[in-house]
Amino acid sequence: MQKEKKSSSIRLLLQWAGKEKYWMYLAVILSFFSGICTMIPYYGIYSLMSAVYTGTCTTEFVIRDAGIIAGGIVIRFLLFGASGVASHKGAYRALLKVRCMVIDHMAKVPLGALNERSTGEIKTVLNEDIEKLELFLAHNVPELICYLIGPVVVFIYLLTVNVPLALVSLVPLVLAVFVMCGMFMGASSMMGRANQSVANLNSVMVEYISGMKLIKAYNMGSKSFQKFSAAVKEENDIWNEMSKRMGPFYASFIVVIECGMLLLVPLGGMFFLNGSITASVFLLFAFVGSMHLTEIRPLQEISSNMAQVLKAVTKTEEILELPIYKGGGDFPQAHDIELRNVRFSYDGKVNVLEHCNLKVKDGERMALVGRSGAGKSTVIELISRFYDVQEGEVLIGGKNVKEINYETLLQNIAIVFQKTFLTRDSVFENIRMGSNATLEEVRAAAKEAQIDDFIMSLPDGYDTKVGSFGSRFSGGEKQRIAIARAILKNAPILILDEATSAADPENQVEIDKAIENLCKGKTVIVVAHRLGALKMCNRVAIVENHTITSVGSHDEVRQDNAYYNQAWTDYETARNITYQLEGGADHA
Numbered sequence: 351m352q353k354e355k356k357s358s359s360i361r362l363l364l365q366w367a368g369k370e371k372y373w374m375y376l377a378v379i380l381s382f383f384s385g386i387c388t389m390i391p392y393y394g395i396y397s398l399m400s401a402v403y404t405g406t407c408t409t410e411f412v413i414r415d416a417g418i419i420a421g422g423i424v425i426r427f428l429l430f431g432a433s434g435v436a437s438h439k440g441a442y443r444a445l446l447k448v449r450c451m452v453i454d455h456m457a458k459v460p461l462g463a464l465n466e467r468s469t470g471e472i473k474t475v476l477n478e479d480i481e482k483l484e485l486f487l488a489h490n491v492p493e494l495i496c497y498l499i500g501p502v503v504v505f506i507y508l509l510t511v512n513v514p515l516a517l518v519s520l521v522p523l524v525l526a527v528f529v530m531c532g533m534f535m536g537a538s539s540m541m542g543r544a545n546q547s548v549a550n551l552n553s554v555m556v557e558y559i560s561g562m563k564l565i566k567a568y569n570m571g572s573k574s575f576q577k578f579s580a581a582v583k584e585e586n587d588i589w590n591e592m593s594k595r596m597g598p599f600y601a602s603f604i605v606v607i608e609c610g611m612l613l614l615v616p617l618g619g620m621f622f623l624n625g626s627i628t629a630s631v632f633l634l635f636a637f638v639g640s641m642h643l644t645e646i647r648p649l650q651e652i653s654s655n656m657a658q659v660l661k662a663v664t665k666t667e668e669i670l671e672l673p674i675y676k677g678g679g680d681f682p683q684a685h686d687i688e689l690r691n692v693r694f695s696y697d698g699k700v701n702v703l704e705h706c707n708l709k710v711k712d713g714e715r716m717a718l719v720g721r722s723g724a725g726k727s728t729v730i731e732l733i734s735r736f737y738d739v740q741e742g743e744v745l746i747g748g749k750n751v752k753e754i755n756y757e758t759l760l761q762n763i764a765i766v767f768q769k770t771f772l773t774r775d776s777v778f779e780n781i782r783m784g785s786n787a788t789l790e791e792v793r794a795a796a797k798e799a800q801i802d803d804f805i806m807s808l809p810d811g812y813d814t815k816v817g818s819f820g821s822r823f824s825g826g827e828k829q830r831i832a833i834a835r836a837i838l839k840n841a842p843i844l845i846l847d848e849a850t851s852a853a854d855p856e857n858q859v860e861i862d863k864a865i866e867n868l869c870k871g872k873t874v875i876v877v878a879h880r881l882g883a884l885k886m887c888n889r890v891a892i893v894e895n896h897t898i899t900s901v902g903s904h905d906e907v908r909q910d911n912a913y914y915n916q917a918w919t920d921y922e923t924a925r926n927i928t929y930q931l932e933g934g935a936d937h938a
């Protein structure tokens with residue numbers, strides 16, 4: 351079973367490598383011949399010793415043998431070096447391919463499936479796990495072949511010289527196999543725990559770095575950030591446990607593999623003294639017979655790497671096997687949106703939405719209002735098919751979103767999120783987001799988003815690099831960059847997830863103007879976490895009690911829905927207080 355898994359993982363790895371696998375095959379062939387060359391120096395030494403003991407050693411003979419020995423060593427290392435070059439070339443290209451495959455696949459995977467995995471887990475796959483594949487392809491494959499073939503060829507050569515002593519030279523290998531079996535018994539579960547602890551540490555590290563502001567604000571050092579120190583400790587403990595468990599086996603392996611001399615010197619000596627072998631045969635076994643197995647020492651390290659590589663292949667495969675939305679037709683001409691008797695649950699247990707109906711007309715601006723946690727963001731996640739409904743349908747232009755090609759669907763929906771994420775790239779690239787838009791087009795969008803003047807005032811204008819996590823820009827500036835992105839995308843359906851939340855009184859006017867430009871001629875859904883965002887909408891839908899309870903104009907819904915009426919009464923009272931305060935301040 352384990353063997354089957356091993357071979358299928360390696361097959362999969364070669365399949366991922368595509369035509370780069372031919373580099374690997376070349377590396378294996380070169381390594382194979384390098385392994386064969388291992389016996390050339392031994393042959394040279396033996397023939398020299400025979401000549402010395404038989405009295406046939408001449409200057410020419412010594413020169414010829416020295417040439418054979420030196421040639422064997424040089425050819426061996428040249429072949430091994432060439433094998434390393436080929437394997438590295440293949441490995442790096444294969445690595446690039448696998449990384450691109452994983453990233454491309456992740457772009458097509460529904461958000462829901464990715465959300466179930468932590469950022470750290472995905473980072474571990476993209477970084478450490480795929481890196482382990484490089485270790486295997488570039489180093490382990492050629493070494494494995496060379497270190498296996500070398501001792502096998504030497505053993506065959508020893509068999510041609512003396513069968514009993516050649517067989518005795520294998521005793522350390524038999525003992526080493528027992529040691530290795532002991533070493534790997536139960537090691538796979540420990541290796542699994544070790545890998546898990548690395549993934550966990552990565553997750554916590556990503557969280558720690560992303561939450562740095564909060565950690566500083568509450569003066570939490572790495573020690574008081576319990577989760578972080580616990581993950582570091584867990585990782586440290588497991589590797590300590592691993593070295594405690596593996597250490598004695600590793601040491602025994604080294605001792606056992608080098609103990610050939612203990613058998614071959616007395617046994618060979620006995621054979622020599624009773625005349626059954628010549629002095630040169632005795633010396634050949636005393637030296638070569640007891641040493642040739644030391645060549646396989648690195649195999650032990652390779653086999654422990656192997657367990658990690660298999661795990662890395664499995665984890666990479668898990669990501670590549672995440673189902674993606676395939677097929678589907680064109681985006682419809684009409685852009686009205688409908689939720690028809692929708693039921694949805696994130697965890698399959700608690701329904702966030704049930705019997706939920708909503709119709710948004712083509713070109714209409716609909717606000718979703720409701721208490722925190724009511725399900726407003728969930729509604730937009732279903733429209734943009736980040737998740738699939740469990741019952742009912744989500745329709746755009748009368749077509750079920752499941753029947754629309756996923757990429758086309760995403761191309762035709764623009765979303766401005768509450769939090770704007772800026773990549774570590776130029777402002778220009780942050781607005782055009784991988785499209786082929788020219789600087790003129792990007793600037794035109796930025797002008798409509800009321801951010802062009804600000805960008806032009808930056809030292810490098812549109813080439814200004816965004817600092818890590820977009821830290822150089824204020825919330826309002828980031829939001830207007832996000833609006834410029836959406837204007838440039840020019841999708842017929844627009845979703846604003848509280849896009850005005852970062853606005854302060856100074857840039858509120860600019861953001862309002864930017865949003866007004868963005869919404870022109872689009873079907874718009876606004877997730878209104880604050881009632882102030884409603885002023886731009888034609889109709890309002892109330893999300894409460896796991897469904898949409900009321901839809902209509904502001905006045906209709908205010909009459910019809912107690913929650914909405916109360917929310918407005920509270921809002922107006924609060925605004926009154928604000929005005930009074932402002933009035934008081936004026937008078938002061």
Ligand SMILES: Nc1ncnc2c1ncn2[C@@H]1O[C@H](COP(=O)(O)OP(=O)(O)OP(=O)(O)O)[C@@H](O)[C@H]1O
Nearest residue numbers: 465696702720721722723724725726727728729879
């Ligand atoms: N990825 C998720 N996995 C599990 N539950 C989730 C997930 N996202 C949201 N929920 C839960 O679904 C419910 C609805 O959440 P949703 O974000 O849609 O509410 P909301 O009305 O947009 O809230 P808010 O106004 O506070 O943003 C909440 O109970 C929330 O805890």
